[in-house]
Amino acid sequence: MAERLLIVDDEQTLRESIQRVFSREGYAVDATNSAESALELLNTNVYHVVITDIILPGIDGIELLKRIKERLPEQIVIIITAYASIDTAIRAIRLGAFDYIVKPIIHEEMKQTVKNALKQRALQSENVILKKQIERQYAFTNIIAASSSMNDVLDYLRKVADTRSNVLILGETGTGKELIARAIHFNSKRSDKPFVPINCSAIPENLLESELFGYVKGAFTGAFNSRSGLLAQADKGTVFLDEIGDLGVGLQSKLLRVLEDREIRPVGSTQSIKIDVRFLFATNRDIEKMVKEGVFRSDLFYRINVITIKLPPLRQRREDVEPLVKYIVQNYSKELGKSIHGIDERAMDYLKSYHWQGNVRELQNVIERAILIAEDGIIKPEHLPENIREGDSAAQNALSNKLSIEDYTKAFILEYQGSYNETQLADMLGITRKALWEKRKRWGLQK
Numbered sequence: 001m002a003e004r005l006l007i008v009d010d011e012q013t014l015r016e017s018i019q020r021v022f023s024r025e026g027y028a029v030d031a032t033n034s035a036e037s038a039l040e041l042l043n044t045n046v047y048h049v050v051i052t053d054i055i056l057p058g059i060d061g062i063e064l065l066k067r068i069k070e071r072l073p074e075q076i077v078i079i080i081t082a083y084a085s086i087d088t089a090i091r092a093i094r095l096g097a098f099d100y101i102v103k104p105i106i107h108e109e110m111k112q113t114v115k116n117a118l119k120q121r122a123l124q125s126e127n128v129i130l131k132k133q134i135e136r137q138y139a140f141t142n143i144i145a146a147s148s149s150m151n152d153v154l155d156y157l158r159k160v161a162d163t164r165s166n167v168l169i170l171g172e173t174g175t176g177k178e179l180i181a182r183a184i185h186f187n188s189k190r191s192d193k194p195f196v197p198i199n200c201s202a203i204p205e206n207l208l209e210s211e212l213f214g215y216v217k218g219a220f221t222g223a224f225n226s227r228s229g230l231l232a233q234a235d236k237g238t239v240f241l242d243e244i245g246d247l248g249v250g251l252q253s254k255l256l257r258v259l260e261d262r263e264i265r266p267v268g269s270t271q272s273i274k275i276d277v278r279f280l281f282a283t284n285r286d287i288e289k290m291v292k293e294g295v296f297r298s299d300l301f302y303r304i305n306v307i308t309i310k311l312p313p314l315r316q317r318r319e320d321v322e323p324l325v326k327y328i329v330q331n332y333s334k335e336l337g338k339s340i341h342g343i344d345e346r347a348m349d350y351l352k353s354y355h356w357q358g359n360v361r362e363l364q365n366v367i368e369r370a371i372l373i374a375e376d377g378i379i380k381p382e383h384l385p386e387n388i389r390e391g392d393s394a395a396q397n398a399l400s401n402k403l404s405i406e407d408y409t410k411a412f413i414l415e416y417q418g419s420y421n422e423t424q425l426a427d428m429l430g431i432t433r434k435a436l437w438e439k440r441k442r443w444g445l446q447k
């Protein structure tokens with residue numbers, strides 16, 4: 001049977017030429033000019049590989065990639081990018097693209113990329129290998145933790161992983177919440193059952209309900225057949241409800257009922273189905289504050305907040321930076337087939353002292369970029385983005401984030417309170433110690 005490809009490109013000549021190249025090779029090729037129509041085709045057809053341009057009218061290639069990966073996590077997607085947007089290409093890889101092809105397209109290269117993708121897929125369908133890979137990937141040993149605060153997190157994780165309690169994972173963006181969630185699943189008795197991540201903020205509220213609970217035929221216009229929901233598909237496994245703070249009020253009460261009764265009712269159905277799933281939740285929002293403000297149901301909060309894991313921001317555990325960098329270099333250079341044998345000391349100093357607002361993910365992006373552009377196998381300061389090299393003075397940060405004086409002061413206190421005493425802090429801020437004390441009190445900042 002011929003392997004099926006789907007080409008998504010709005011430039012007709014390019015699209016047709018790609019189509020011709022692969023048809024000649026014996027593939028069955030469909031081609032379309034927009035992400036919207038690609039999504040429709042994917043509803044009704046199976047493709048071994050999707051090749052999409054990044055720039056498209058309407059939904060762009062990156063968003064298309066995201067939507068495909070949400071629905072079909074195993075789908076192989078290859079993106080086409082202009083030379084100038086290599087950063088976007090890296091982002092796409094992070095989002096799960098298999099690889100990227102740079103314009104102008106070289107046919108041989110493109111054919112090879114598709115071949116590689118298909119080869120990898122054949123390999124992966126040998127389930128055992130895949131499972132081993134995943135287990136290794138999420139073994140606790142692959143969560144880098146040199147700091148005492150991250151070690152505390154891991155100790156706690158070992159204790160709670162193999163229980164059936166709900167876990168709430170809190171932390172700023174990029175601190176590793178999803179990594180922790182997967183580690184919990186793969187270190188529990190449920191590890192050979194599905195792990196189903198659901199991003200509550202990525203799916204519109206009205207769709208989310210039927211995605212979660214499924215629906216019966218005729219439940220709404222367009223529901224021609226019954227369909228089971230994600231929660232039912234995760235039976236005996238683990239559901240990771242990500243960005244739980246973004247769940248709308250209507251669904252909050254429906255979720256509460258699921259947690260209380262351990263059963264779900266598909267949209268339009270009069271009958272409930274028993275399910276056995278373990279729930280993990282994550283958010284980067286201040287959910288306790290949302291409870292106080294009445295935007296998040298307190299009864300739901302108590303249900304999900306049985307066990308809480310709080311991931312500290314990277315800037316509060318700088319000991320983790322160096323081992324993380326080494327870990328990223330090791331993994332990513334292997335992936336790229338590029339050998340990197342070291343990081344210059346000054347570059348490492350910059351990395352250690354930077355503010356890392358985007359935490360480990362930001363560090364990862366910076367290192368991956370550096371690996372790509374490093375030439376003689378050594379990462380040097382000039383391979384780091386300018387803002388990191390300029391040092392990360394708090395003022396610069398405040399400027400680039402357009403912080404108000406208040407926010408700046410707050411950030412400043414949080415950042416430097418570990419390193420300076422009260423008098424020094426107040427001096428640096430140009431305020432009295434009493435004013436500093438009052439601000440702390442007003443903002444509820446612990447010393």
Ligand SMILES: Nc1ncnc2c1ncn2[C@@H]1O[C@H](COP(=O)(O)OP(=O)(O)OP(=O)(O)O)[C@@H](O)[C@H]1O
Nearest residue numbers: 142143144172173174175176177178179284360361
């Ligand atoms: N301690 C760690 N060791 C190794 N890799 C890490 C660690 N923490 C985070 N990472 C990596 O950093 C990236 C971001 O982590 P993850 O996606 O889990 O963050 P997140 O908290 O879910 O972020 P967001 O709130 O933006 O969704 C991932 O690639 C993850 O594997």
Ligand SMILES: [Mg+2]
Nearest residue numbers: 177178242282
């Ligand atoms: Mg996440």
